[in-house]
Amino acid sequence: MSDAVDSTVVGFSETEERQELRKQVFKLAGTFGREYFTAQARGGGKTTDLWMAVAKAGYLGINIPEEYGGGGGGIGDVAAVCEELAAQGCPLLLMVVSPAICGTVIAKYGTEEQKQKWLPGLCDGTGTMAFGITEPDAGTNTHNITTTARRDGDEWVLTGRKIWVSGIDEAANVLIVARTEDERTGKLKPCLFVVPTDAEGFEANPIPMEIVSPEKQFTLFIDDVRLPADALVGDENGGLSQLFAGLNPERIMAASFSTGLARHALAKAASYAKEREVFGQPIGGHQAIAHPLAQSHIEIEMARLMTQKAAALYEAGDEMAAGEAANMAKYAAAEAACDTVDRAVQTHGGNGISQEYGMAGLLVAARAGRIAPVSREMILNFVAMHSLGLPKSY
Structure with a gap:
């Protein structure tokens, strides 16, 4: 060879x-x-x-x-x-x-x-444009969203409610996922609308958060908001394919968000472990400190590789394979971030929960990756059903 x-x-x-x-x-x-x-x-x-x-x-x-x-x-x-x-x-x-x-x-x-x-x-x-899909009573079940859009002459009229929408206070518009009635079947189908954040009938209320971030979360109230015909993005009959054109990139980006946070926490922990001395040597010389950090490095690199694969598949136009890879990348990255930040806090000892060292504030940020934009449980459901061929569990 x-x-x-x-x-x-x-x-x-x-x-x-x-x-x-x-x-x-x-x-x-x-x-x-x-x-x-x-x-x-x-x-x-x-x-x-x-x-x-x-x-x-x-x-x-x-x-x-x-x-x-x-x-x-x-x-x-x-x-x-x-x-x-x-x-x-x-x-x-x-x-x-x-x-x-x-x-x-x-x-x-x-x-x-x-x-x-x-x-x-x-x-x-x-x-800057925000994105609104999640609703209080639908959660992960996108098929059950109740925000609706109806035609009124040359205009659209939107009514509904959204939650966990990021950055409304910084965005000029928000891309809203609503449902319209199919003229042929009478069933509701998902459609995408660009809604100005200063539109009449549009209200955004901030959600108090524990996470340390300048980017806020909001609940939206959409009360008969009138939009011009060109507010509809894409084909009215395009269905879920148009929606998932944004959701697969969302998962890839969420994975990158998590791996970046994990890298930041690991770098801080490794630096501290080289400088902090206990029992006559840097704490990084003790396997109880070194091994968990080494494990995090391995987990982060695996998540990054999966994220790169997902991005490559998406860019190649292989949406089915990209969807599977994007979900797995998001899962792996969130797990790596949560574990890494926890280990970084532990490495810092008491300093890990002080504001001075900035570790504790990362705990909630990293933990959010297991929840949003889709929960780890729903990803496991996806992999079980689509990758392993197991019966649908929900």
Whole structure:
């Protein structure tokens, strides 16, 4: 057997362009850092300066076609941006929502007029867009959402309620998942509408949160909000395929969000373990400290590799395989993040629960990855049914 390696077969390294992108985003985020992020969060401020810096550098809309002001890259590129921001302690949740979900859906299914109207703002940071799908009484069961859209002449009228919507206070518009009646069958079908956040009949109430983040969560009340005909994105009869064009990228981005947080926590823990001395040597020399951190490094790298696979499959247009991989990547990354942050806190001992070292604040942020944008239990249901062929359990 030859010792030579065919480089065309080995696909485990990202392109030089992607690696350079990561390097530059990490460098940019480092000029802000975790202290900036937590200071803004605790002081009631926003990370607008960071958001606009990312936009100015051309990273915000890197997945959006060049003709609309984007970078012409893929979901793997914007996921890399998201991960590197989080790795510097600046996880921007709106990166998951605005360019990845909304940008992808509009770029893929929007009319030319809609693309010209909304995509440039997503790229330059001036037209941030939120995403509303979850409802209080539907939860994970998207088929049971009750927000409806009905025609009234040349307009649409939306009525309903959404919960756990990120960044409404920073977004000019929100992409709402509603249901319309099929004229042929009378059944309700999912459709996507761009709703201005200052529309009459639209109300957003903040949800008090324990998580340390400048990005807030909201409950939305949509009371007979009137929209023009072109507020509908995509084909009215497009069904779930249009919705999942945004949900698979959402899972890939969520995985990147989690792996970035995990990398940040692990780097802090490893640094502390090298410096903190107990019993005459750095605590990192004790296996009780070293082994858990080494285990986290392995788990993070496995999650990152799965995320890269999911992004590659999505960009190749293999939606079925991408859906499976995106779910598994999101699961693996959330588990790695939760375990890593817990180990990082333990490594710091009592300092791990102080504000000075910034570890404890990561606990809730990492834990959210097991819940949103889809729970770990629903991912296990998906894998059991679709990957293993087991009977449907829900």
